[in-house]
Amino acid sequence: MRAGRRRARRGVAAARLGTARPCLPHGHRSLDRPRGVRPRTHHPHRSPQLNAEPADQIRLLDVQALDVRLTQLAHRRANLPEHAEIESLTADLAQVRDLLVAARTEESDTAREQTKAEQDVDQVRKRAARDQQRLDTGAVTSPRDLENLQKEIASLARRQSDLEDVVLEIMERRESAQERAAELARRVESVQARTDEAVARRDAALAGIDTEAASVTRERQAVAATIPEALLKLYDKLRGQQGGVGAARLYQRRCEGCRLELNITEVNEIRQAPADEVVRCENCRRILVRTPESGL
Numbered sequence: 001m002r003a004g005r006r007r008a009r010r011g012v013a014a015a016r017l018g019t020a021r022p023c024l025p026h027g028h029r030s031l032d033r034p035r036g037v038r039p040r041t042h043h044p045h046r047s048p049q050l051n052a053e054p055a056d057q058i059r060l061l062d063v064q065a066l067d068v069r070l071t072q073l074a075h076r077r078a079n080l081p082e083h084a085e086i087e088s089l090t091a092d093l094a095q096v097r098d099l100l101v102a103a104r105t106e107e108s109d110t111a112r113e114q115t116k117a118e119q120d121v122d123q124v125r126k127r128a129a130r131d132q133q134r135l136d137t138g139a140v141t142s143p144r145d146l147e148n149l150q151k152e153i154a155s156l157a158r159r160q161s162d163l164e165d166v167v168l169e170i171m172e173r174r175e176s177a178q179e180r181a182a183e184l185a186r187r188v189e190s191v192q193a194r195t196d197e198a199v200a201r202r203d204a205a206l207a208g209i210d211t212e213a214a215s216v217t218r219e220r221q222a223v224a225a226t227i228p229e230a231l232l233k234l235y236d237k238l239r240g241q242q243g244g245v246g247a248a249r250l251y252q253r254r255c256e257g258c259r260l261e262l263n264i265t266e267v268n269e270i271r272q273a274p275a276d277e278v279v280r281c282e283n284c285r286r287i288l289v290r291t292p293e294s295g296l
């Protein structure tokens with residue numbers, strides 16, 4: 001199955017190269033020579049030279065493009081706007097919840113305060129009623145005692161009025177605490193709903209990215225399986241060292257990895273190198289893949 005796929009892919013790549021062949025420099029080996037990558041031993045002064053069929057080198061660019069897509073997907077995954085949105089909404093939610101707790105605490109505090117103030121009013125009213133009863137029953141006969149009793153009743157009436165004002169003031173505070181708590185409860189609900197909505201949006205985006213990444217990964221595995229092991233190994237090593245780009249197209253005498261234009265000596269060396277030699281950029285050391293647009 002794998003061999004069949006290789007043959008099929010080779011056919012596709014060869015067909016793609018077919019149109020390009022007239023532009024390739026002279027003296028290059030036919031694409032039909034035996035496949036494989038082997039270390040070259042007749043240049044002991046150079047680092048071990050890899051050889052790979054031009055079609056394999058071109059396919060390495062496909063692997064590179066898929067790897068770039070995977071990197072982009074990982075970047076998109078990590079930088080979804082929903083991440084920041086959810087973080088901000090979560091902070092808002094915590095803050096509004098704190099305010100709601102404070103408003104509810106104030107609400108119950110003022111309720112207790114009101115009960116206490118109403119008890120104070122009740123006490124004064126009961127005392128005034130007792131005094132009034134003593135006055136009404138005629139049990140107090142001394143004019144001095146009567147005067148004192150009437151004074152006390154009048155004083156209790158003023159006291160009751162003052163205490164009733166206190167109750168009213170507390171009731172107002174309690175009402176506004178209730179209103180604030182109700183308003184904050186609505187805000188908690190609204191921020192919670194927005195958070196839930198953003199979480200759902202984030203999860204959907206993540207699922208989409210993961211599905212796409214899984215598909216690109218499968219595609220990458222399929223193309224990588226057709227590339228000689230040694231070439232792929234070198235590519236993966238360089239990719240790790242060179243910020244995710246291990247192979248670059250040579251385009252118009254420029255390395256698309258580091259964007260530097262090759263000098264005439266380098267151009268001549270590459271021009272003379274066999275088509276199946278894996279050449280490297282002198283500047284960034286990436287694998288340089290020749291195409292009809294290389295400007296050689």
Ligand SMILES: [Zn+2]
Nearest residue numbers: 255258281284
């Ligand atoms: Zn370069």
